[in-house]
Amino acid sequence: MSSAVAAPASHSVPAIRVPIALEERSYDILIGSTLLDDAASWQDLPRAAAALIVSNETVAPLYLERLRQRLASQYARVDSVILPDGEQHKDWDSLNRIVDHLLARAADRKTVLFALGGGVIGDMTGFAAAIYMRGVPFVQVPTTLLAQVDSSVGGKTAINHPRGKNMIGAFYQPARVIADMDTLDTLPPRELVAGLAEVIKYGPIADAAFLDWIETNLDALLARDKSALAHAVKRSCEIKAWVVGQDERETGLRAILNFGHTFGHAIETGLGYGEWLHGEAVGCGMVLASDLSVRLGLMPPEFLTRMRGLIQRAGLPVRAPRLGVERYLELMRVDKKNEGGEIRFVVIEALGRAGMRGAPDTLVAEVLNAHCD
Amino acid sequence: MSSAVAAPASHSVPAIRVPIALEERSYDILIGSTLLDDAASWQDLPRAAAALIVSNETVAPLYLERLRQRLASQYARVDSVILPDGEQHKDWDSLNRIVDHLLARAADRKTVLFALGGGVIGDMTGFAAAIYMRGVPFVQVPTTLLAQVDSSVGGKTAINHPRGKNMIGAFYQPARVIADMDTLDTLPPRELVAGLAEVIKYGPIADAAFLDWIETNLDALLARDKSALAHAVKRSCEIKAWVVGQDERETGLRAILNFGHTFGHAIETGLGYGEWLHGEAVGCGMVLASDLSVRLGLMPPEFLTRMRGLIQRAGLPVRAPRLGVERYLELMRVDKKNEGGEIRFVVIEALGRAGMRGAPDTLVAEVLNAHCD
Incomplete structure (x- = not known):
């Protein structure tokens, strides 16, 4: 060989x-x-x-x-x-x-x-x-x-x-x-793009400068420049290692790695596994979670615009499938992050810093209605 | 209630x-x-x-x-x-x-x-x-x-x-x-007796004085005297806790808790789960493992006589089912304690002290032939 x-x-x-x-x-x-x-x-x-x-x-x-x-x-x-x-x-x-x-x-x-x-x-x-x-x-x-x-x-x-x-x-x-x-x-192009969703994630939750770097180097990443890819993998692993090292069993901080995943998992489960790739669902989920961060008053509207723009430029979906608000809520209620029935989301509190918040069903419904096809 | x-x-x-x-x-x-x-x-x-x-x-x-x-x-x-x-x-x-x-x-x-x-x-x-x-x-x-x-x-x-x-x-x-x-x-009498097998085990592997105590108090245990039962449970848990505390993930010492279990598991699997109770298989397995300890030259023949006598007095089986030597060997080769194909057994090295030894198939066959119906 x-x-x-x-x-x-x-x-x-x-x-x-x-x-x-x-x-x-x-x-x-x-x-x-x-x-x-x-x-x-x-x-x-x-x-x-x-x-x-x-x-x-x-x-x-x-x-x-x-x-x-x-x-x-x-x-x-x-x-x-x-x-x-x-x-x-x-x-x-x-x-x-x-x-x-x-x-x-x-x-x-x-x-x-x-x-x-x-x-x-x-x-x-x-x-x-x-x-x-x-x-x-x-x-x-x-x-x-x-x-x-x-x-x-x-x-x-x-x-x-x-x-x-x-x-x-x-x-x-x-x-x-x-x-x-x-x-x-x-790797098929669709899977490369799906992987970029998780790379993008590390910017808003932990490292504002890395978000800038991704925006600058997105074309190189999409062209499979190995030096750019290696840096993206290295920085992503470093951030994840830092988070996991503080909270191996996900009792607190580690949950921020699930930015976009609560909506994303609902999309995957709702459509049936394999319909959308995990990264595609997470990419779209980050758009919804960014909007939720804005609607909760944590971030300015420009943040949603920036995130949606980057996710779209990467080739990821930014519109969620029409499963119905009730079905989305039902799917998100079995999420592992929930406690005692309340749906909890990872939200962005400042560029490079994430937190966990519960959100009323009515607000979640507004987010879903704004981004569903 | x-x-x-x-x-x-x-x-x-x-x-x-x-x-x-x-x-x-x-x-x-x-x-x-x-x-x-x-x-x-x-x-x-x-x-x-x-x-x-x-x-x-x-x-x-x-x-x-x-x-x-x-x-x-x-x-x-x-x-x-x-x-x-x-x-x-x-x-x-x-x-x-x-x-x-x-x-x-x-x-x-x-x-x-x-x-x-x-x-x-x-x-x-x-x-x-x-x-x-x-x-x-x-x-x-x-x-x-x-x-x-x-x-x-x-x-x-x-x-x-x-x-x-x-x-x-x-x-x-x-x-x-x-x-x-x-x-x-x-608890049905048969299950009480099966439980006594694991109590008896703690004597030869870790505490010669506890073996004496069990022999003295066997009738009280069989009569379900709660004070005797509570002491037996307490001492068994203490010994197990001491062993597990030193080797939580069974990389070494903890394996001694499996005295009688290599033969015992083979009996259970060979007969089909549920035919013999686990404790019955372990009781009989201890007779075989005691004999192996004697045949390996680690213990005097009196040790086998003592163990077989106590196990029999407790009401546990001391004769193994006739599965055939080849079937026993085959069943014991998938035991988790094995490494690289060799069958390893917990043996008694002195009253109150156990160790792990590999044994040649011919010697294991002698043990099986001596105790199988």
């Missing part, structure tokens, strides 16, 4: 290490290009007799063999489970396929799982690692921008339930995250 | 508190009689709008209403899920029933789960609490001797898989354990 390996020098970027400090659960995120073929990035992984690569039908033909060869020198047996692609398959059935495979091979509890794919593969593989024999190590090899900036950092693992997204899961940290920018070469 | 409540004063024993120190996951085990009706034992539980009691068809008619009334003063809503009784129902289906109930009621992530029943209910409820919205609090109210001395202490939660017992689970600590000796009044 070595002929397919080396990227032109002009496109390669030096590897960046972002350490995540969580005491005995600390780990490193490695960000760069040609990492899949860089032996140094794969040293000192947990030792075991066997490794299991979990991937999907889209990603496996592209990268499975390279990863398998990379691991063959370290693990006596390298197996793989290839799942169907898509959020609609992030369910008990897929989880069981991973677990059944491990049990059929009598995999012991040092077996290392490798998640090769996007956020869906990462979330499911992480959850399988969390519950197989009460916990085996796992490594994230995210191949989508969304997974690189968001779902491979922070230890949230989960599967969906017909009644709600990510309702079943665990907090479980990977042993390492290896984010190779070269894997973004094969 | 108050008429059914007060035990005769002569049978009541003062409440004992065994603190389990696990940093921010620390909790108390309360052991005594009339605890279900003692308001003090239920103070300062996690606050929430709703509580969910999980129980089974055998225990619910006996204690559900009393627990519901006890909780009604603290939680605005107290629901219940009643599962079928038995180890064969410790599976995905039962787990899903708990999760589905929570989601159908839009239970938020402060909702407190109460496990009212034996080890099966405790393990499943704890695992449901571990994975619902990535973790909600739960309280153990064990109503069997086995659950009181063993499965409600240590944070192991799990469900079974057709290929192996407790293969899917999590380490997750309860907020409190409330062990009311009065609930043992309704």
Whole structure:
């Protein structure tokens, strides 16, 4: 496979290490290009007799063999489970396929799982690692921008339930995250754009200067400039690591990472998983959450204009699907952030600072009516 | 229900508190009689709008209403899920029933789960609490001797898989354990005896004097003397707490708690869950593991005679079912303690001290042939 390996020098970027400090659960995120073929990035992984690569039908033909060869020198047996692609398959059935495979091979509890794919593969593989024999190590090899900036950092693992997204899961940290920018070469444009939604998110919630940087570099990001992408991934991971480091189990601050997600999850669940991509729903959800921040008197109207403009320029939807206000409210009432029935939202209190607020149904209805098709 | 409540004063024993120190996951085990009706034992539980009691068809008619009334003063809503009784129902289906109930009621992530029943209910409820919205609090109210001395202490939660017992689970600590000796009044004799297997276990692995005490007090325990039972539960919990406190996630020492369990799990899985009770399988497994300790030259032959005598006097089986040596070996190869294919056993190295040893298949076969019907 070595002929397919080396990227032109002009496109390669030096590897960046972002350490995540969580005491005995600390780990490193490695960000760069040609990492899949860089032996140094794969040293000192947990030792075991066997490794299991979990991937999907889209990603496996592209990268499975390279990863398998990379691991063959370290693990006596390298197996793989290839799942169907898509959020609609992030369910008990897929989880069981991973677990059944491990049990059929009598995999012991040092077996290392490798998640090769996007956020869906990462979330499911992480959850399988969390519950197989009460916990085996796992490594994230995210191949989508969304997974690189968001779902491979922070230890949230989960599967969906017909009644709600990510309702079943665990907090479980990977042993390492290896984010190779070269894997973004094969990412469909729609998925690249969806990933940008989570990058954009980090600006308003935590870093006003990063919001400026994104606006300035949006065209480079859309053109897949690897240096711009690596910086966006690095800064996103740093911000997320800072937040997660203070609140690993989401008792408070960490909830700000869900800016746009309360509306976004309702859109995803309401349409049925897989209709809109997660990032698309979050992009649109940020428009609604920005408007809510304005209507609550926290931000000036210009903030909504700026956010909607950037989200639209990125190619993300800014109009929400017409599910009906009652259905939206019903969907948002099962959100994990709620307590005792009140719907709570992440809102922007100042550029670079977010908070949690409850909002009356009537105000939420105004927001929905203003942005629904 | 108050008429059914007060035990005769002569049978009541003062409440004992065994603190389990696990940093921010620390909790108390309360052991005594009339605890279900003692308001003090239920103070300062996690606050929430709703509580969910999980129980089974055998225990619910006996204690559900009393627990519901006890909780009604603290939680605005107290629901219940009643599962079928038995180890064969410790599976995905039962787990899903708990999760589905929570989601159908839009239970938020402060909702407190109460496990009212034996080890099966405790393990499943704890695992449901571990994975619902990535973790909600739960309280153990064990109503069997086995659950009181063993499965409600240590944070192991799990469900079974057709290929192996407790293969899917999590380490997750309860907020409190409330062990009311009065609930043992309704325990069938066979289950009381099964629970004694785990009590007996703590002698050879950790406390030679406790082994003497059990031999002296076995008749009182079998006659359900509450003072003797409370002491047995207390000492068992203390020993387990000491072991777990040093090794919460079973990387080393904690494995000694599995004395008799490698053979025992093979018996349970080989016969099909529910045929033998867990404690019966462990009792018989301890006879085999004692013999293995002797054959490995670690203990004198008198140790096997003593253990077999005590286990038999307790009313536990001392002859293993004839599954065939090859089937036993196959079943034991999927044990979680194994690494890289070798079968490892907890053995006794001296009275009150256990260790882990690998054993050649030929020696294991000798042990099996000596004790199989």
